[in-house]
Each structure stands twice: as structure tokens, then as C-alpha cells.
Amino acid sequence: MATAASEAALDASWNAVVAAFARRTVPPTPPRFDASALGVVRSAGAAELLVELCTEQVRSDIAERLVPAFWQKFEWARAGGAARSPRRAQCAFFAAVHDIVGELSAHAAALLALEGQLLGGSGAREGARVPQLLLHAHSLLLVRVPPGLDYTLLAVTFWDQSFRDHCAHLARHRPRRAPARAAEPCERDSDGEESESEGEEEEEGGDGEEAAVMDAPGASGDGLRALLTPAHVSSVEAFAFARASGASAHAADGVPMEVEDEGGSGRDGRRSELELRLAAFSLCCAQLARVRWTAFVEEPLQLLLCARLRAHIHTTCSAQFGRRQLERVLGWLSRQLLPWLDAISAAADARVGVGWAGAPLPPPRRPAPPSVWAVRLTQFVHETFGSLRSAELFDIVCDFPDSRAALLDLALCLRHTHQHAQLAASLRAALENRLLRPGVATAQVLQLYIQTIQALHLLDPTGLLLQRVSAPVCDYLQRRTDTVHQIVKSIIDNAAAPELGAPLLADGDGADSDADGSAGGGGRAAAPLDAALRWRPLAADADIAGSAAARARGDVLSMLVSIYGSREVFVSEYRAMLADKILGPAGARAFDADHERKNIESLKVRFGEAALQQCEVMLRDLTESRRVGRVLGEAAAPREGTLDGAFNVTVLSRSCWPALPDDEGLAIHPTVERSLSRFERLYAHHKSPRKLVWKRSLGAVKLDLEIGGVTVCDVVCTPAQATILLHFADEGRWALRQLAEKMGVDATALRRKMSHWLSRGYLVEVEGAAEATFEVAAHLGGGGQELAQAHDDDDGGGDAAGSAADALEREKETGVLTAFISNMLTNLGALPLSRIHTMLKMFLSGTRKYDQSEAQLDALLMRLVEEDKLEFAAGKFSLKAAQT
Amino acid sequence: MAPPGLKVTVKRWSAVASWTWTADDDVCGICHMALDGCAPGAAGPGDDSPVVWGKCAHNFHLLCISTWLQSKTSCPICRRNWEFAPSAPPPSATLAEDG
Numbered sequence: 001m002a003t004a005a006s007e008a009a010l011d012a013s014w015n016a017v018v019a020a021f022a023r024r025t026v027p028p029t030p031p032r033f034d035a036s037a038l039g040v041v042r043s044a045g046a047a048e049l050l051v052e053l054c055t056e057q058v059r060s061d062i063a064e065r066l067v068p069a070f071w072q073k074f075e076w077a078r079a080g081g082a083a084r085s086p087r088r089a090q091c092a093f094f095a096a097v098h099d100i101v102g103e104l105s106a107h108a109a110a111l112l113a114l115e116g117q118l119l120g121g122s123g124a125r126e127g128a129r130v131p132q133l134l135l136h137a138h139s140l141l142l143v144r145v146p147p148g149l150d151y152t153l154l155a156v157t158f159w160d161q162s163f164r165d166h167c168a169h170l171a172r173h174r175p176r177r178a179p180a181r182a183a184e185p186c187e188r189d190s191d192g193e194e195s196e197s198e199g200e201e202e203e204e205g206g207d208g209e210e211a212a213v214m215d216a217p218g219a220s221g222d223g224l225r226a227l228l229t230p231a232h233v234s235s236v237e238a239f240a241f242a243r244a245s246g247a248s249a250h251a252a253d254g255v256p257m258e259v260e261d262e263g264g265s266g267r268d269g270r271r272s273e274l275e276l277r278l279a280a281f282s283l284c285c286a287q288l289a290r291v292r293w294t295a296f297v298e299e300p301l302q303l304l305l306c307a308r309l310r311a312h313i314h315t316t317c318s319a320q321f322g323r324r325q326l327e328r329v330l331g332w333l334s335r336q337l338l339p340w341l342d343a344i345s346a347a348a349d350a351r352v353g354v355g356w357a358g359a360p361l362p363p364p365r366r367p368a369p370p371s372v373w374a375v376r377l378t379q380f381v382h383e384t385f386g387s388l389r390s391a392e393l394f395d396i397v398c399d400f401p402d403s404r405a406a407l408l409d410l411a412l413c414l415r416h417t418h419q420h421a422q423l424a425a426s427l428r429a430a431l432e433n434r435l436l437r438p439g440v441a442t443a444q445v446l447q448l449y450i451q452t453i454q455a456l457h458l459l460d461p462t463g464l465l466l467q468r469v470s471a472p473v474c475d476y477l478q479r480r481t482d483t484v485h486q487i488v489k490s491i492i493d494n495a496a497a498p499e500l501g502a503p504l505l506a507d508g509d510g511a512d513s514d515a516d517g518s519a520g521g522g523g524r525a526a527a528p529l530d531a532a533l534r535w536r537p538l539a540a541d542a543d544i545a546g547s548a549a550a551r552a553r554g555d556v557l558s559m560l561v562s563i564y565g566s567r568e569v570f571v572s573e574y575r576a577m578l579a580d581k582i583l584g585p586a587g588a589r590a591f592d593a594d595h596e597r598k599n600i601e602s603l604k605v606r607f608g609e610a611a612l613q614q615c616e617v618m619l620r621d622l623t624e625s626r627r628v629g630r631v632l633g634e635a636a637a638p639r640e641g642t643l644d645g646a647f648n649v650t651v652l653s654r655s656c657w658p659a660l661p662d663d664e665g666l667a668i669h670p671t672v673e674r675s676l677s678r679f680e681r682l683y684a685h686h687k688s689p690r691k692l693v694w695k696r697s698l699g700a701v702k703l704d705l706e707i708g709g710v711t712v713c714d715v716v717c718t719p720a721q722a723t724i725l726l727h728f729a730d731e732g733r734w735a736l737r738q739l740a741e742k743m744g745v746d747a748t749a750l751r752r753k754m755s756h757w758l759s760r761g762y763l764v765e766v767e768g769a770a771e772a773t774f775e776v777a778a779h780l781g782g783g784g785q786e787l788a789q790a791h792d793d794d795d796g797g798g799d800a801a802g803s804a805a806d807a808l809e810r811e812k813e814t815g816v817l818t819a820f821i822s823n824m825l826t827n828l829g830a831l832p833l834s835r836i837h838t839m840l841k842m843f844l845s846g847t848r849k850y851d852q853s854e855a856q857l858d859a860l861l862m863r864l865v866e867e868d869k870l871e872f873a874a875g876k877f878s879l880k881a882a883q884t
Numbered sequence: 885m886a887p888p889g890l891k892v893t894v895k896r897w898s899a900v901a902s903w904t905w906t907a908d909d910d911v912c913g914i915c916h917m918a919l920d921g922c923a924p925g926a927a928g929p930g931d932d933s934p935v936v937w938g939k940c941a942h943n944f945h946l947l948c949i950s951t952w953l954q955s956k957t958s959c960p961i962c963r964r965n966w967e968f969a970p971s972a973p974p975p976s977a978t979l980a981e982d983g
Contacts, residue, residue: 583900617928624930646896653929654902655921672897680901689906689935698900706891714895722894729892762890776890838916 010044013037017118021054021110033117047118054114055129058107062137070100071146074154089154090161091227094280098232101287104137131292138293155300156307162281163308166340168274233276240279285344301344305337305373306380313384321396321403326412329381334374341373379416386413390423393455394430400451407458414459424468427452431469436476442486446560449473453559474563484573487560571611572855574603576658578615582622582650583698593619617656625650632682647675650699651683651692659856665744666696668719669726696720705729707762708779720745720753728763733775747772814860817852820844821861822869822879830878833858905935907943913961914948923947937969 016037041050073096076088108130115129145151228236312332317325389396389410396403396410414420435448452473456466477483578596597619604612629648652660668676680692701722704713717725720743727739740750754774757763761780766773817840824839825831831839837854844850852860861877864870871878904920911917912935915924923933923945934946942961944952952960959966 613922613928617922620928646894647899648896649899649901652900652902653920654904655918655929657902660900660902672894672899675897676899679899683903684906687903689937690903690930691906692901692903695900695902699898700896701894701898702896704893704895706893708889719897719899722892722897725890725892726894729890732889778889841911 006044009040010046013040014046014050017041017050017114018054018057021114022057033114035117038118042118051111051115051118051129054111055133058111058133059136061107062104062133063140066100066103066137067140067144070096070141071144071149073099074146074149086157086161088227089157090277091280093154093158094284095228095232097284097287098235100137100141101291104134104291108133134291134293138291141293152300152303156304158284159301159304160308162277163304163337163340165274165277165281166343167336169278170336170339172274228280232280236276236280236283239283240275282343305341305377306384308337309333309377309381310384313381313388317385318388319392319395321392321399321406324405324409326381326385326409329385330378333377333381337377338374382413382416383419386410386417386419387422389413390419390426393423393427394434397427397448397451397455400455403455404458407455411459420460420465424465427469428472432472436472442477442480442482445473445477445480446483446486449477450560470559477563483563484570485577488570488574488577567607567611568855568858571603571607571615572658572859575615575618578618579658579660582618584700593622614656617653621652621656622650628683628686632679632686647672647679649679649683649692652695654693655853659852660695660698666720667723667742667744668696669723671726672719672723705762707777710780712780717756718753721756724750724754724757725762728774728776733766733773735769736772736774739774817844817850817860818864818869821864821877825870825877825879830873830876832876833861836861836877903930905943907935907937908941909943912945912948913942914944914952917945919943919945939967939969940964941969 013034013036016034020033041047073092074089076092111130111133142151309329313329317329389406392406393410396406410423414423431448431452435445449470452469453466456469457463459465581596600612600615600619603615625648628651654660667673676694676696680694684691697718697720699719700716701719702714702716703722703725704711705715705725706712723743724739727734727742736747736751736754740747743750745753751772754763758765758774761777763774764777766775820840820843821836824836833854837857840850840852840857861870862872865872865877869880871880902920907919909919912919912923917923919935920929921933922929924947926933926945926947935943936946936949937943938949938959940959940962942959944960949960949966953966957966958964
């Protein structure tokens with residue numbers, strides 16, 4: 001019976017305890033257990049069992065009630081609803097967390113009390129059950145996310161809204177600035193108690209405005225009070241009051257939770273919407289920390305922070321190269337984001353209004369401390385910023401002298417992130433995609449290459465970055481035929497294009513004083529560049545090998561010349577240009593020798609005296625010719641049938657000029673021929689023992705012509721073209737064959753030369769004639785218009801025809817030379833350049849006379865090497881092995 | 885034949901010529917550079933690298949032969965005793981033939 005009685009007692013006690021345990025309250029108050037009932041259970045040895053049973057009850061309550069109830073609150077948010085109404089998501093999140101944490105607290109408090117009173121410190125697993133339960137609830141929550149609900153999005157939205165609130169709060173409590181700034185939209189609280197307008201800082205305008213908008217729930221009814229139940233609201237208000245009234249020990253931790261209760265309304269005063277939300281957020285953080293749901297906290301938080309930073313960087317910095325941006329972003333980080341993180345962290349520490357009375361739990365787990373966040377986020381900023389600028393580097397280079405600020409920022413990022421490889425790869429790809437295209441003019445490619453050199457030098461003074469990027473550009477420029485021409489041209493035209501010419505000339509080591517003179521016109525562009533280029537790396541780098549040292553110095557011209565690897569090619573191209581200029585259609589008269597002398601001086605600094613001696617001689621020839629022309633002109637009496645005053649001769653020193661075309665047996669019109677021979681005799685007499693060799697096809701003629709009563713003035717053409725006209729002036733009609741005979745050229749070449757006049761309509765082909773015959777046009781079509789056009793076309797047209805003929809001529813010559821050289825090398829093996837040159841001179845004479853300079857021969861041989869016909873090794877040329 | 889309808893007035897005719905020595909050889913026998921080019925060490929061709937004739941009808945850069953004559957007295961090509969010719973062979977055309 002006793003057993004029956006005791007069983008009944010145990011049964012009653014058991015039930016009493018379980019019933020007491022089930023009477024939880026929210027907020028939690030430890031349940032009162034009947035001591036005698038506990039004693040009965042304990043003495044029956046069922047204490048552990050009872051605790052297990054209760055734990056199991058809690059567990060099933062969590063699984064069956066709490067977790068579904070938690071997700072029930074987000075039923076509306078499925079299929080992207082959270083994104084549509086963020087404010088509601090925030091409130092729902094808060095309410096859900098608040099409720100479940102409340103329930104869990106009640107459970108935990110009850111369980112702890114039961115454990116404490118029933119097991120009395122003897123239970124092996126005492127104190128371990130509550131953390132286990134919390135963990136269990138946490139996992140269940142994450143596992144049971146309803147299908148169709150994007151939990152991450154929800155959580156991110158929650159954090160995001162809170163962050164906006166935080167920004168709005170910061171904006172409100174920032175010291176007022178100049179009144180002019182206060183032009184931002186008004187922030188209006190739901191209560192309408194106060195309306196403040198506070199100017200956001202300029203660079204933070206985006207967030208400030210957002211915050212202002214978010215802070216104005218207005219008519220849409222998404223204020224906290226509308227969305228939350230009164231119970232929640234009062235809980236939040238209690239929390240806020242507790243914090244504000246100093247119960248919190250965290251007043252000094254950098255989170256100004258100022259309360260703006262005007263009129264001392266105290267606890268009853270209706271707090272502003274913003275404050276409520278902030279309080280709700282803090283409460284939520286504290287609760288989350290209390291139940292140690294870290295996965296709920298950190299992952300979405302990190303996602304949000306990174307997304308925020310990325311968005312901030314992209315909106316404020318992209319394509320803004322004119323000002324330093326990095327500092328501002330970091331400032332934004334430290335002014336806006338980090339305080340918020342501090343606030344979260346502080347809230348997690350808060351012991352107000354949460355927790356279960358006297359529960360002996362280990363301290364709550366907080367999100368990573370702010371200092372860790374700061375380091376992590378600063379790194380993130382550097383990386384994101386670096387990636388952005390890396391992707392934009394091509395544009396930065398395009399803007400170069402104006403985008404220095406962006407480059408300095410990027411350099412700072414690189415110091416932290418070492419993204420050099422990524423940067424080089426992206427710039428390389430951008431250059432290949434956007435620059436190295438057939439449609440881009442060589443001058444532009446060069447210009448950009450120069451800017452790349454300068455920009456990367458700023459970024460990475462060691463030049464290694466440049467080395468990685470420049471390879472494709474160099475390869476590409478090498479393939480373009482007019483690169484050398486363009487480089488030289490850019491040096492020569494530096495007055496016209498200072499941004500290109502100035503850096504070329506200004507950066508030589510010893511050239512500074514000279515460059516100041518020659519680049520004086522480029523003032524604006526030159527000044528910052530000079531400053532940039534004077535910068536020198538530390539002495540530790542001084543022993544790098546030659547080309548690397550040039551690279552490190554950002555020596556633009558050296559880099560450009562090194563595209564070709566040889567200065568000779570460079571100088572000979574310059575020589576060719578100089579020759580074109582002197583002998584061009586404008587003629588020696590218009591040639592500005594002083595300017596050219598200056599150019600030569602600047603080139604000398606780079607290439608040395610010897611390399612440019614020939615160019616100097618060319619200029620000296622010019623002045624000497626003028627002098628001789630004057631002297632001979634005075635010596636000779638004017639004579640009938642010659643061109644006295646209108647005639648001048650440029651006498652060249654053959655060996656110093658680029659290859660000049662042969663005369664092709666061209667016979668100039670007799671009138672002019674008389675002048676030529678007269679001058680020749682005078683010259684031979686005056687300068688004995690020298691004589692002249694005419695280059696009849698070279699030179700320029702300026703004439704006036706009159707057709708059918710219309711006069712065209714100042715037509716510039718080649719001597720051959722002028723001769724054609726003079727012949728047509730003598731006789732109005734010529735058969736092509738006859739005229740060709742008369743002029744000593746073949747008919748096709750003559751027709752090509754005549755096309756210059758045919759296209760202008762001065763000459764016309766006679767139709768219906770037995771053989772090709774031309775005559776003077778009866779009248780001119782356009783009159784005055786024609787005149788202007790004639791001027792425009794003359795320069796190019798004449799030149800092109802001439803150079804085409806020259807090219808043909810050269811091609812023929814080259815064929816003979818190539819055959820000769822390959823025979824020579826077959827017999828004699830490898831030979832150096834000078835030897836080949838001498839042998840050709842010795843053996844090639846008579847009709848196919850060899851008259852090329854050594855540099856020309858070098859160019860030819862090098863071309864043959866490129867064409868894989870010859871090999872060049874150890875200073876000697878030989879036949880390609882496969883061919884021998 | 886149609887009457888000439890074209891009248892041309894030459895306002896300027898810039899002709900181009902190159903000069904050369906009235907010598908038989910192209911290259912200086914000593915330096916193997918073109919006679920009308922630069923002697924080694926000279927500043928430029930022409931007046932800066934004058935050419936001289938010997939009585940043996942061989943010609944060299946003045947600079948080259950002077951250096952040679954410091955150690956030898958013969959012509960470096962024909963080994964005859966070197967004597968300067970008084971002047972270059974007379975040019976083929978003289979002013980007297982003019983007109």
C-alpha cells in the first residue's frame with residue numbers, strides 16, 4: 001500500500017512540478033515549485049528523469065510552436081515581399097525575434113530554476129541544457145525556413161533598414177553646419193513633433209537622402225507603431241527608457257542614444273519614430289546576442305556591410321578621377337559604418353530588459369568586436385576600390401595628367417592589397433580590346449602608350465607593372481609601319497602638340513635646361529609632368545640594369561625607342577622626314593631651319609653627336625646652297641630665255657642624305673634646262689673641283705597658269721608635272737608617246753604624272769584619236785573654287801604619285817641587290833655589314849650602280865632577316881640555314 | 885593643231901642637285917669612305933673634308949693622306965712617290981663655253 005500511496009504521492013508531485021514548469025510567463029519570472037513536491041520527486045530518484053522530460057517538452061514546444069510561429073510572421077514576405085516593403089520586413093523581423101526570444105527566455109528561466117531546485121547542483125549536465133536548447137532552436141530556425149522565403153534577403157533588409165536609421169540619427173545629431181547646406185529634404189517624424197532639416201555632407205548625400213526618406217513613414221502607415229502590436233511597442237519603449245535613464249552602463253561607448261523628450265514627458269512621452277526604431281534595433285541585437293544566434297547575425301551583416309561599401313564606392317567614385325576619393329570612402333566608413341557596428345556591439349552587451357533573472361549563463365556571444373570589423377572592412381574597401389580603379393585604369397590612363405588623384409588612390413590601395421597581377425591583366429586586356437585596333441591612328445596609340453608609361457610610373461616606380469603591360473603594345477607598335485615616323489614627328493611637332501612632345505623631350509637626364517626652352521609652349525601640360533618625371537626612385541634601385549633603369553625612371557623616349565631596339569633606325573627615320581620637309585612641295589624657302597636646328601639639338605642630347613651629324617650636314621647644305629645661289633646669282637648677268645630670279649637650287653651632300661631617287665632620265669623643259677646648265681657651269685667654275693649632279697625629279701615648282709582666260713595662281717607641283725604643263729603651253733596637243741619620248745620617261749610613268757593635271761581638268765584626253773593623245777582643256781570648270789581646291793590637293797597628290805614611282809624604282813633595285821647579296825653570302829659565308837657594303841660598292845657598277853649608304857643597306861638586310869631569308873648573329877649576316 | 889590655250893608663268897623653280905668631286909674614284913683609297921662623304925674625324929663633307937689629287941692621278945681625303953704622309957712618302961695605292969698635283973683636272977665645261 002505504501003508503494004501505492006507513495007506512487008500516488010509521486011504522481012501528484014510529478015504533475016504539480018510539470019504543471020508549475022508549464023506556467024511560464026513572458027517576460028520570464030522563475031516558476032515557483034512546491035518544495036515538498038520536489039522533495040518527493042527527488043527522493044524517488046526521478047529528478048533527472050523529470051528534468052529530461054521537461055527539456056523534451058521545451059524541445060517539442062520549440063519545434064511545434066515557436067519556430068512555426070516565427071516563420072508565420074513572414075508569411076507575407078514570400079516571393080520577394082521583403083524587398084518590396086523593407087520597413088515591414090524590419091518590423092516583422094523585430095517582432096519575430098522579440099517573441100521567440102521572449103518565449104525562449106521563459107523556457108530557459110523555467111528550466112534553469114527547475115534544474116537548480118531539483119538537482120541542487122548535483123546534476124552532471126546542469127547548466128548545459130539551456131545552451132543546447134538555444135542552439136537547437138537556432139538550427140531548427142535555419143533548417144525550417146519556409147520555401148519561397150529568402151531568409152538572407154530578409155535579414156539583410158533588417159540590417160539595412162537599421163543602418164539607414166542609424167545614418168538618419170547621425171545626421172540629426174551631427175553639429176549643424178553652415179545654413180547654406182541645409183537644403184536637403186526635411187525629415188519628418190511620424191508624430192510630427194519635430195521636423196528638422198539637416199544638410200548631409202556632400203559626399204554622403206546619397207545616404208543622407210535615403211535616410212531622410214526612410215525616416216518619413218508618413219501616410220503609408222509603415223511606422224513602427226502601426227506595424228507592431230502594442231505589446232511590442234511598449235516593450236521597446238521600456239527598453240528605450242531603461243537605456244535613456246542611465247540604467248545602461250554604455251553611455252560612454254560612443255553611441256549617443258540621446259533622448260529628445262521635449263517638455264520632460266518622461267516615460268509616457270511618445271518617442272519619435274526614429275528613436276523607437278533605434279531602440280527596437282538595439283533590443284533586437286541584445287536579444288540575438290543573448291540567445292547567441294550568431295549565424296543569424298554575422299553572415300547577413302557581413303553581406304550587408306560589403307554590399308553597402310561596394311555600392312558606396314561605386315556610386316561616389318566610379319569615373320571620378322579628378323579628386324582623391326579613397327580617403328573620403330574611408331572617412332565614410334569610419335563615420336557611418338563603424339559607429340553603427342559599435343552600436344550593435346554595445347547593444348549586445350546591454351543587460352537591460354532582456355535575459356532571465358539571475359540566470360547563470362556564460363556571457364553572451366557578441367558579434368566580432370568592432371576593431372576586427374574595422375580592419376576587415378578597411379581591407380574590403382581597399383580591395384573593392386582597387387578593383388574598381390583597376391577596371392577603370394584604361395580610362396584613367398586616357399585622362400592621364402588630369403587623373404593623377406585617382407592613380408595616387410590606386411597606389412595606396414595596391415600597397416594594402418597587392419592586386420598588381422589583377423591590375424596588369426585588366427589593363428592589358430583593356431589595351432588590347434580598346435586601343436590595339438586597326439582603326440586607331442598610330443599617333444593615338446603612341447600618345448596613349450606614353451600616358452600609360454607615365455601613369456604606371458606613378459603607380460609603380462619600379463616599372464615592373466609597366467613591363468607586364470607594355471609587351472602587347474610594343475609588339476603592336478612594331479607591326480605598324482609608321483610608328484618611327486610618328487615618334488619622330490611627335491618630337492618635331494612638339495610645338496603643335498605639347499602634351500606629346502614635351503614629355504618626350506623633357507625627361508632626359510641632362511636635357512632639362514634645353515627642354516625648358518623647347519617645350520616652353522606647352523606650359524600647362526608640361527608643369528605637372530615635369531614634377532612627376534623628376535621623381536626618382538630610392539637609391540636601392542640604382543643598380544638595376546640599363547633598360548630597367550630607364551623604365552624605372554619613366555623615361556618615355558627611351559621606352560619608345562626601345563620598341564625598335566636601335567637608335568639608328570630611329571635617327572634614319574628622322575633624317576628621311578627632314579629630307580621630305582626640306583625637299584617637299586613647300587620647298588626649301590619655307591623651311592624653318594632654326595626650328596629644325598633646335599630639334600636636332602634636343603635629339604643630340606638623346607642620341608649623341610655622331611648619330612645626328614648627318615642631319616646637321618643637311619641643314620648646313622641648305623644654308624650653303626642659299627649662299628651659293630646668292631653669289632652665283634650676282635655673278636651672272638640676266639639672260640634671255642632663262643628663269644633668272646625665279647630659279648634656285650639646293651645642293652646636297654649626297655652621302656649625308658637619305659637615298660635620293662635617280663633621275664630616270666627625265667628631261668626638263670628646255671627653258672628650265674638652260675637655267676640648270678647655266679647654274680651648273682657657274683657652280684663648277686665657282687666651286688671647282690666640284691661639280692653638280694642634277695636630281696631633276698626632285699624639287700618644287702610654283703606657277704601661275706591661264707586657261708581660256710581664267711588664271712589659277714600659285715599652283716605647286718613637281719618639276720616633272722611643271723614640265724608637262726610647259727610642253728602643253730608650247731603646243732596645245734601631244735600624243736602620249738611623243739611627249740614621253742621628249743621627256744625621256746616611259747609612257748605609263750608619264751600618264752601617271754599627267755593624271756595630276758587631268759584630275760584637275762587642266763588637260764583632257766582627246767577622244768577618238770588613234771593613239772592616246774591629250775590637249776589643253778578649252779576652259780576651266782570651276783574657276784575660283786577650283787583654285788582653292790588645287791591648293792589643297794597639290795601637296796598630297798604630287799607627293800603620292802612621286803613616292804609611288806620611287807617605291808617602284810626602289811623595288812627593282814632591291815631585287816638586284818638581294819640576288820647579289822645572297823650569291824655573295826653563298827660563296828663567302830657570314831659577313832659583317834661593312835664588308836658587304838664595300839663589296840657591293842666594288843662589284844656593282846655600270847648600269848646598276850650601287851649608291852646606297854651603309855644605313856640603307858643595313859635596313860635592307862634587316863628586312864631580309866625579317867623575311868626569313870637571312871640570319872643575323874654576332875654582328876654577321878649569313879644565309880638562312882635551310883636555304884643553303 | 886588647236887592654238888595653245890595655256891599660258892604658264894613659272895614663279896619659282898626650286899631645283900635639287902647633289903655635288904660631287906670631279907674625280908675618277910668614288911671612295912677614298914685610305915678610309916674607304918665616299919670621297920664626297922666625310923673623312924674620319926671631319927665635321928662634315930665638302931669644305932670640311934677636302935679632296936686632294938696626286939700627280940699619280942689618285943685622290944684621297946686631305947685628312948687621310950696627311951696622316952699617311954706622316955709615316956710614308958709614297959702613294960698608298962701605286963707606291964710611286966707622292967706629289968700633290970697643283971690643282972684638280974680642269975672641269976669638262978668652263979664658263980667660256982657658256983652660250
